[in-house]
Amino acid sequence: MLGLDAVTVARSRHRLTEAGAAWISCSPTPALAATGQGLLAVAEVDCADGSLLTVARALTELPHVTAVEHVGGDRDLLLTVMATDLAALTHWVTRGIGAMQGIVAPRTHLANTVYTEGSRWRLRALDRPRIARLAEAGAPRADTPLFALTDLDHALVGALSMNGRATYRALADACGTSPDTVRRRLGRLFAAGMLQPRCEVARPLSEWPVTAILWGRVAAEELESVSRSITGAREVRLCAGLTGRNNILVVAWVKSLSDTRRFEIRLTQRPPAWISPTVPWPSGH
Template identity: 75%
Template sequence: MSGPAPLPAPYALDDVDQALVHALQIAPRADWTRIGSVLGLDAVTVARRWNRLTEAGAAWISCHPAPVLAAAGQGLLAFVEVDCANGSLLDVARALAALPHVTAVEHVSGDGDLLVTVLAPDLVALTHWVTRGLGSMPGISATRTHLASTVYTEGSRWRLRALDRGQIARLADGEPARGEVPVFPLTDLDHDLIAVLSVDGRATYRALAESSGASPDTVRRRLGRLFAAGMLQTRCEVARPLSEWPVAVVYWGRVAAGALESVSRLVTGVREVRLCAGVTGRHNLLVVAWVKSLADAQRFEVRLNERAPGLEITDRAVVLWLMKVSGHLLDERGYRIGAVPFDVRAAARTAPTER
């Protein structure tokens, strides 16, 4: 895989970079004039700053279907553990990362080799892909599939926390309200728009119109409805080496069924938590956290147990290489080097490799 050259090391985001990323985490599609007014900078300066970060693969904005779609029966989220034969891990990971319905690929420590996040239209499509896709892929020795029942929090809600309360409020006040429109069936146009936005969450209405064949006004109205229904989530990411939390840790846990909701609320309130989801199988909770170091991972687990004593950690793994996240491809250091346009429908019609 090739892509932009990463920023030179050692490098750190300065105060303006951090403020810009935080602003875009709150208002990912806000125009530069609005962003600049909150940061006390002119539009040209913030646009130039953002271009520098994106060209270096240090930060990017993506878009993906929201969990509300799965709750409405329009999608299914699954986490698949993949064991690879000796010498095949990199080939398998690259093949999986190239698939438009695989949103994340993580090389992890522990018993499994890869943790893969998959979106599918329904259970039939997921089964089709697991049996005919993964089942026919050379280099895979075993898989274990965990279905997500509820997503309590995910990456689009995570914040860098570089702005003050006043700046946060000004940005949040300008964002459209979510959940005001009922969830509705996705159309081919919606899928086309999601594919473009998954690569560039700040794509203009004109660019979206050119790619989809619809008029800019139609695109604007459609996106407005999608966001108003809370069906899309746009997120601004930063390369992990440039954040204060460069180490990602995956925790599998078990909670009494009657306490799952209350325990999950406690877990999602922890700053380091990037993902908390109820899952099926021998574990019923999956937690992904960003921490400051390997030693901090152990301290974090202690703090997590103190905050949520009803959670029993049954397994844990460190992410050795986050190869793909939210559709974007990363190098070994965590910098963006490309993206794969997202298409949830692909799980029902394609397989990675046919023998």
């Protein structure tokens, strides 16, 4: 696809991974939430004075937390959280982060609809035919319906989120099963479109080193059309409908701090208009 031999590609991939410039992860797809077996939430966390770094490090070790960002504005940290269901999320919020030393008044918002997410975002380093071939190779199969996840499936998803290139043997050892069983279960998960690999890139090394996070409130009847318009912006990596007063969240990568204001203006000028967009926050992992 790239016109390079496999040895050269493997060597380059290893160098990028070792440098922390790029890596492979794996994550559940929005299709999983449609089966009632998973949900996405964002949590705002304020930290007691002097405890931010300690709290942030502790949060990165929690299995439900997929991203921890230090943000400007009225919050200290913003967490991306995945849980199997509402009961599991409630338990985690009340007995997990709610009981952690150094955390003050966490606030959680459920994502009821994900309109676009990071696996669909592109650096645009490849041309359209190559992108199409990649999409075709990873497309779910029409003959594999969604299904109920087992405890092993959950364990495999968790293990792959840490290392998307883990071997069947390594996954089998981590999950207490055989490589053949891992191969069969993963084959079914990918075929049903319930799990997807992601090639991540270190944001500071891209053209868009700053993250802008924008909360907004949209009339309920216009949320779908507003979200479709927003997802057309190149910078947008996440657009999700939320529960609560602010019912839409946008996460974008922009080129500079000054570009955050220009991005906000461009976004709010896309019809239909937002009712009350808030100021975006620059942030860092």
